[in-house]
Amino acid sequence: MRSSLTVAEAIRSRRSVKEFTARAVTRPEIERLLDAAVLAPNHRMTEPWRFYVLGPEARAAYGAALGDRKGRGVADPAAARLVRQKVAREHAALPAMIVVAMVQAEDPELREEDYAAVMMAVQTLSLAALELGLGTHIKTGAIMADPAARAAAGLPAGERVVAVINIGEPAALPASKPRQPAASHTVWRP
Numbered sequence: 001m002r003s004s005l006t007v008a009e010a011i012r013s014r015r016s017v018k019e020f021t022a023r024a025v026t027r028p029e030i031e032r033l034l035d036a037a038v039l040a041p042n043h044r045m046t047e048p049w050r051f052y053v054l055g056p057e058a059r060a061a062y063g064a065a066l067g068d069r070k071g072r073g074v075a076d077p078a079a080a081r082l083v084r085q086k087v088a089r090e091h092a093a094l095p096a097m098i099v100v101a102m103v104q105a106e107d108p109e110l111r112e113e114d115y116a117a118v119m120m121a122v123q124t125l126s127l128a129a130l131e132l133g134l135g136t137h138i139k140t141g142a143i144m145a146d147p148a149a150r151a152a153a154g155l156p157a158g159e160r161v162v163a164v165i166n167i168g169e170p171a172a173l174p175a176s177k178p179r180q181p182a183a184s185h186t187v188w189r190p
Contacts, residue, residue: 017135020168063091095168
């Protein structure tokens with residue numbers, strides 16, 4: 001299903017989709033999303049983004065790393081093992097998963113600019129997915145630095161995971177969450 005949303009409509013309708021149908025996301029669809037992502041604003045044209053498209057085995061390995069982290073809070077070793085297995089299975093079954101990383105510049109100012117550019121690429125990819133009838137779930141957190149998660153994605157030294165994006169055809173669209181209007185976060189200076 002393709003959409004003819006305007007940019008403003010896409011921004012308003014984007015949701016974090018957690019449930020996907022079994023429909024596979026095709027390589028041409030993923031390539032189209034990545035081609036859109038690299039059009040994000042990028043100060044100094046460093047193009048710091050790197051994309052790792054994970055197949056079922058790599059997704060399962062990433063899920064196992066995440067499951068290990070989640071299982072640490074479970075006292076019973078057998079229950080912890082079940083958590084790990086469940087999360088690994090869930091990740092292996094995802095229609096598509098992209099690990100978005102950035103090259104770590106030595107200059108701290110450039111590193112901050114590059115991080116902002118990569119996050120803009122993530123948002124651009126997420127909005128482009130709507131045009132293809134796809135949903136995304138952008139994930140961040142402590143797992144990004146986990147050595148097992150980095151190994152599952154095949155990240156080389158000198159790169160930082162910025163986000164993981166789960167992609168697929170939405171099985172269900174969550175309701176929008178209430179947000180404060182921009183005016184409540186805005187100060188106009190003379």
